[in-house]
Amino acid sequence: MLNRFSMLAMFAVCGLMWNAGEAAEPPFQVSPEKTELCGLLDYFQIQIPVLANGKLVGDLTHAAKYTSLTPEVLEVNSEGLVSPLRFGKGIIQVEHAGKQRKISVEVKARPSGKNASFVMDVVPVLNKGGCSLGGCHASQFGKGGFKLSLFGYAPEQDYPAMARDDRQRRISILQPEKSLILQKASMAMAHGGGRRFAKDSYEYRIMHTWITEAVTEIDVKEPKVVGMELIPMSRRYKKGDVQQLRIIAEYSDGTKRDVTARAQYDSLVENIATVTPRGKVEIQGPGQTAIMVRYMGQAKVSTVISPYKEKVNLAEFKPNNFIDEHIKKRFDELGLEPSSLCTDEVFIRRAFIDTIGTLPEPEKVKAFLSSKAPDKRSQLIDELLGLTGDPARDLYIEPWSAYWGMKWGDLLRNNRNKVGDGGMWAFSNWIRQSLRENKPVNEFVSEIITAQGSIYQNGPANYFKIATKPEDLAEATSQIFLGVRLQCAKCHHHPFEVYSQKDYYSLAAFFTRVGNKGSVDFGALGKDTIIKVKSSGSIRHPRTRKNMEPTPLLGEPIDVSSYRDFRRPLARWLTAPNNRLFSRSMVNRFWSYYMDTGFVVPIDDMRETNPASNPELLDALADHFVDSGYNLKELMRAIMNSRTYQLSSEPRPENVANTRFYTQYNVKRLPAEVMLDALDDLTGAQERFRGVPQGTRAIELPDPNYASYFLDTLGRPKRVITCECERTSQPNLSQVLQVANGQLINTKLATKNGRIEQLLKAKAADHDVFKEMYLAAYSRFPTKQELANCDQIVKSSKDKREGYQDVMWALSNSREFLFNH
Incomplete structure (x- = not known):
């Protein structure tokens, strides 16, 4: 017994020693450890991950040595790609740093008895080789008499083109290697598209096998x-x-x-x-x-x-909220150090422009700068958003609703050229009123999607006057509210997404019962239009000719038998809390309005293959948005209170070209309407627009059909497409000339009731005049050097009026004025 206990103890000690040694240097892992292959074309890739605390930190795949212990069944190349040679069981040995692992493999025949399938094997080869691209055989008329469907989305069309067309010269079953499609693709014969794959390649083997097996036809029961x-x-x-x-x-x-x-x-x-x-x-x-x-x-x-650096010091970046926590984590991962906080002078101007599209008044600036309250920035944010609960402080509800009403008007393409004056005003007023009430965004969108009735009486009904076809409505709805561009899928499978023609027309099916009819109830305003729900309506897939069932994107068909209006279940799905497409799209869009660039760029192209710069923060903001009840002001409050938003716009030298990780506030040019209003505020000369009351600001205009060469030159959108790109901010010579020497700026500087004339009448000291100008333009006081420069300008002028005008002209043409920083 003693000997047995001694032996057990010895084995236990040996086991402990082995475990301890393995803990210090664990055996490497392989993936897969065991697998089955189906057919002789079913290759698989070995992967050797290096893990630390369950996290992937490295890869040994291309450093290991591979050996087939059953070379009659399997072969493996130096990069770990395993290919079967015959049916049976085999073993691949993997070796690294003197250690070995084995992978067991069983090669089985496919149920069809064939090794090659046209859809499962040949179509991927055509895609990978570029044969089915729009510039090659998938172009409108094909190439060399050979036409394929784009990205292989219609294999039932591609099969006869390859196997039967052109007197079957493309395929030679008796002599597969003589097949035209193989000879051209491997450049054994001249080919305008060059060599698409080598004769000893995997792709060649697939094509050769398919031809050898008598070009098997498409099996409709084959899994997809x-x-x-x-x-x-x-x-x-x-x-x-x-x-x-x-x-x-x-x-x-x-x-x-x-x-x-x-x-x-x-x-x-x-x-x-x-x-x-x-x-x-x-x-x-x-x-x-x-x-x-x-x-x-x-x-x-x-x-x-x-990472740009392995280690960074982020001690000064102290998070204000969850946004900063995620941003700080990404800084650490990428080895980035952010800029310092912006000054109070910069913050108040930035916050006003970003939130209400308006410059702060000089008195407001002075009060803010003199305040010693530690939370004065948060208080200012709540005032701008109208969230203080005190009517005496919530003074910016109207400019807030006007500015964001302009943004929504751009997105929804509210334009009298499409809906008439009455419809345009009804839609604009409804948007503004919804914003004044801070209507939850999900309710706002639902009311648009399900709107019906008179376009004069029910503002959101104009959505269905602007776009009338189910296809147009599907495209607009997905791009505006989901950030998904479906236009490509109208004709073929989206090249960089999972959306197909089926997805496109299934979404369009929700709008097939939307119709309209004329009405004369509002004759004085022009012919009214009534948006109505029809008793029937359907849409067919253009290729299969099947009627499409109303289906959410990537979802299951909805049972609409109990619905007369198919848009109602669509609205519920669209704005549901679990619809990440909606919440992520809305958050990304409004984040970009504040931060200049979205997590996803372009902001309305949120496809799988256009990844977010910080997906964890995007998801966290989407959750916050949903949890707040889709409260737009709460979303803005979170963004503005973050340290990230309050960073200086002055980048560190290494971050000058970095705009997508928010190491500094991204400088952006003032939108056309904001710039015009800013010039009005600076000069004291209010722009007048025909057809609206005197005093109407540019951000309050309900549509773009108010004549203004300045606004058009500076990039005001025409509201004819749903893309954010319609509003341009790229500089050009016309813009420079308009701002620097256009009639508008010269007229405003010389206006009789403007700021300069009022200052002259008040006989204020020059330095007080200059301080007033700087506060109005930049929301800060001038420096000593700037005061000296202003003195010099006035002294060199023929009189004070001209000198003051020159100073104000210089301020209005500076980057500090024209950009939000």
Whole structure:
């Protein structure tokens, strides 16, 4: 017994020693550890992750040695790509740093008995080779008499084009290698598109096998790709690191398949990371980008984070709220150090312009700058948003509703050219009133989507006068409220998204019962239009000719048998708390209005392959938005109270080109209407617009049909498309001339009732005049040097009036005035 206990103790000690040694240097992992292959074309990629505390920190795939212990069944290349040679069981040995792991593999025949399928195998080859791109055989008329569908979205059209058309010269079953499609693609024969794959490549083998097996036709019962897993989805790297991606396709029958060798790869920024056609990522420099992966209508991205510095000191960046917590985490991951806080002078001007599109009055500026209250910035934010609860302090509800009414008017394309004067005013008034009430955004959108009745009496009904076709309504609704651009999917599968023609027309089906009819109830205003719900209506898929069921994007068809108006279930889905498309889109849009760039750019193109710069913060803000009851003011309050928003616009030298990680406040030019109003406030000369009461500000104009060469030159949108890009801020010579020497600015400087004349009548001291101008233009007092410069300008002028005008002209033409900083 004693000997047995001694032996047990010895084994226990040995076990402890082995475990301790392994804990210090654990055996490397391999993925997959065991797998099944279906058919002799079913390759798979080995991946060797390096984990620390459960987090991926490295990859050994391209540093390991691979050996097939069953070379008659399997072969493996130096990068870990395994290919089957015959049916049976095999083993791949993986070796690194003297340690070994084995992967067991079983190769089985496909249920069809064939190794190659046109849809599952050939179409991916055509996609990856670029044959089915718009510039090649998928162009409108094809190339060389050979036409394919774009991105292989219609394989039933591609099959006869390859197997039967042109007297079947493209395929030679008796001599597969003589097939025209193989010879041209491998450049054995002259080919205008160049070599698409080599004769010894995986792609060539797929095509050759398919031809050898008598060009098997399409099996309609064959499972379809319904999802895709990308490994890893995100990782932190350093320059020189290598990462092998692994792609697993998910099929409608529940099966999964490694398609790493078949997928298409693109780096969004190649000076940060490059990627090979087999998914090998190599880090070239610092920054954040993504590797886009596409396969059979599925698309995903793998985020690459390569820090600028390994360690940064963020002790001074003290978070004010959850926004800053997420921003600070991203700073740490990317090795970025932010700018310091902005001054009070900068903050009050920034907050006023961003929130109400209006410059603060000099007296308000002086009161704010003199205040010693530690929370004066938060108090100012609440005043601007009308959230103090004190009517004496909530003075900015009207300018707030006017400014954001202008923004919503742009998005919703409110324009009298489409809906007439009466409809335009009804829509504008409804938007403004909804904002005054701080109506929850989900209710605001629901009322638009379900609107009906007179466009003169019910403002949101004009949405269905601006766009009348189900297709146009589907495109506008998805882009405005979901940030999804569906236009591509009208004709073919979206090239960089999961949306297909089926998704497009299924969404359009919600609007098929919306109609309109004329009315003469408002004859004095012109012919009224009544938006109504019809008793029937449908839309067909243009290719299959099937009637489409109303279906939310990427969702299941909705049972609309109990609904006369299909828009009601659409509105419920659209604004539901669990619809991340809606909340993320709204948050991204309003974040961009404050921070100049959204997490996703462009802000209305929120596809899977256009990743957010800070997806965790985007999700957190979306959650906050939903939890607040879709309260737009609460969203703005959170953004403005963050330290991130209050950072200086002066970037650190290393961050000059960085605009998407918010290391500083991004400087932005004043919108056209805001700039005109700012010139009015500075000069004291109110612009007059025909057709509206005197004193109406530019941000209060209900549509763009008020003549103003200044506004048009400075980028006022025409409201004819739903894209944010319609409002331009790019500088041009016409803008420079208009601001510097246009008739408008010269007229305002010389107006008889303007600020300069009032200051002259008051006989104020020159320095007091200059301080008043600086407070009105910049929300700050001038420096001693600036006062001296102003003195010099006045002394060199023929009189004070001309001198004051020259000073004000210089202020109005400075970057500090024309930009929000």
